Amino acid sequence: MNAETTITTAFPIPAASNDSLEAWFDEIYRPRFLPSASRQTLKHWRQSLSWFRQGLSVGTLTLTHLQGDCIESAMRWMLGKGMATSTADVMSMKISALWRFLARTGIVATWPRFPRPRATPAGLEAKATLARPKRRRRRRPVSRWRCAHPDRVELMSAAPQQRPEPIIIPAVLEASTPLRSLFELYRQRKLRGAGKGTSVQYEGAIRLLSLCIGREPVIGDLTEDNVQNAIWSKIDNGRTKQTANSIQKKLLALWRFACRRGVLKEWPELTNLKEPRRIPFAWLPDQMERLFVAIARQSWLVGRMTASAFFRGLLLVMWDSAERLGALLQIRRNDIDFDSRLLIVPAEFRKFKTADAAYTLHPETIEALQILLIMAPAKDQERIFAWPWSYDTLFNRYRRILIEAGLPANRRTMFHAIRRTVGSLYKQAGGDATALLGHSDRRVTDCYMSPLIVKTPMPADLIFRPDARRVRRIVGPESDSK
Numbered sequence: 001m002n003a004e005t006t007i008t009t010a011f012p013i014p015a016a017s018n019d020s021l022e023a024w025f026d027e028i029y030r031p032r033f034l035p036s037a038s039r040q041t042l043k044h045w046r047q048s049l050s051w052f053r054q055g056l057s058v059g060t061l062t063l064t065h066l067q068g069d070c071i072e073s074a075m076r077w078m079l080g081k082g083m084a085t086s087t088a089d090v091m092s093m094k095i096s097a098l099w100r101f102l103a104r105t106g107i108v109a110t111w112p113r114f115p116r117p118r119a120t121p122a123g124l125e126a127k128a129t130l131a132r133p134k135r136r137r138r139r140r141p142v143s144r145w146r147c148a149h150p151d152r153v154e155l156m157s158a159a160p161q162q163r164p165e166p167i168i169i170p171a172v173l174e175a176s177t178p179l180r181s182l183f184e185l186y187r188q189r190k191l192r193g194a195g196k197g198t199s200v201q202y203e204g205a206i207r208l209l210s211l212c213i214g215r216e217p218v219i220g221d222l223t224e225d226n227v228q229n230a231i232w233s234k235i236d237n238g239r240t241k242q243t244a245n246s247i248q249k250k251l252l253a254l255w256r257f258a259c260r261r262g263v264l265k266e267w268p269e270l271t272n273l274k275e276p277r278r279i280p281f282a283w284l285p286d287q288m289e290r291l292f293v294a295i296a297r298q299s300w301l302v303g304r305m306t307a308s309a310f311f312r313g314l315l316l317v318m319w320d321s322a323e324r325l326g327a328l329l330q331i332r333r334n335d336i337d338f339d340s341r342l343l344i345v346p347a348e349f350r351k352f353k354t355a356d357a358a359y360t361l362h363p364e365t366i367e368a369l370q371i372l373l374i375m376a377p378a379k380d381q382e383r384i385f386a387w388p389w390s391y392d393t394l395f396n397r398y399r400r401i402l403i404e405a406g407l408p409a410n411r412r413t414m415f416h417a418i419r420r421t422v423g424s425l426y427k428q429a430g431g432d433a434t435a436l437l438g439h440s441d442r443r444v445t446d447c448y449m450s451p452l453i454v455k456t457p458m459p460a461d462l463i464f465r466p467d468a469r470r471v472r473r474i475v476g477p478e479s480d481s482k
Helices: 003-010 021-033 039-056 068-080 085-104 125-129 144-148 150-161 179-190 196-213 224-236 241-260 285-296 307-321 363-375 391-404 416-428 433-437 442-446 468-475
Strands: 342-345 357-360
Touching (some): 021 039, 021 085, 179 196, 196 241, 224 241, 285 307, 285 391, 307 342, 307 357, 307 363, 307 391, 433 442
């Protein structure tokens, strides 16, 4: 089975009424990828097609005009008319997107060249005579916090301008030793093999303490007043008590480490803040259906894969395994046995890095992964879900999909909500959710169980109604005889 047959079978594409490029856009591309687009967006698409037609001096655009030379000729014509470079780039981007769609479905045999041509003076000679004034860079607005704490702003802005010096651990630690030197020793002793995120969180806690005291902290600055001021400043800025407790635990860990080495005499006696226990969030069946419908409408690219195929495959694997997002983004081609439908997540990719995990995938999930590998073939040691941008971009794009589906988009509804949903459904069906989710304690699993899925007997379902006899006495048919 070749690539064109697989994709055409999974996504059947009807033929347009004629071979014109405008007909393919209006009848096939727009209903599939731009069903809810605004009038302004459709106007930009049709304007790009019009510029493409005028740049080639033809009456009707056909599929044979989907060539790199034709796009560059249209861009030269636009620049010769005095249009902006960004306008020519937008026209090239839209024509290339339509070209890629037709190539994926097998309508066109050729693919647009990657990266797409840009309307730069080096590439197009027509732009050389059009010198435009350079735009002024907008100034970043100054926040109230920066106005109120100019000394701390100076401390923050001075660090990135200079190359960070290597941290030297002195032979004898004293109360005047920089706190970062103590943390470097703590990292070597206690954080061997820990993830990068753990060290980043410790560095963030030290940075917060430095902002609160107005200078680089030393070991002697680990006092109860300074630690409490640091965590309450975080709460005053809108953070939760869970975040404040996380910062306090890291500062207290450094404090106790200094006490064990005899640097500080007074041990910390602070306790964690009382955190409100929230009801776990989980998706309902109709919400999951709306989410996958919104994913099917995504037409932008993730590397060489379509966003719809990427997010569909990722969420289906997460649905079959209840695995964490960080582990799934690292799985490789040789971690999946497509014949037996078995996924093995190595311990190095999982949280705590202690044990491998094996999951059986659904046939629909295997089909979605095969489509991904057709779009972007991966070798045995290459990742299947190769996200080319940062984690923040991944969450921002997923948040847009949730908003497009009309679903809540906040911290509790991100990728981890899929893990809570699967765990709740698994327990409701009679499975061991603690073993599935890989928790060390059942109390941790209870924090994942949603009452919308895991039904717990309530008083309203089990005990009698207190006013039932009184109501029968007043409105019952035998009230007169009694």
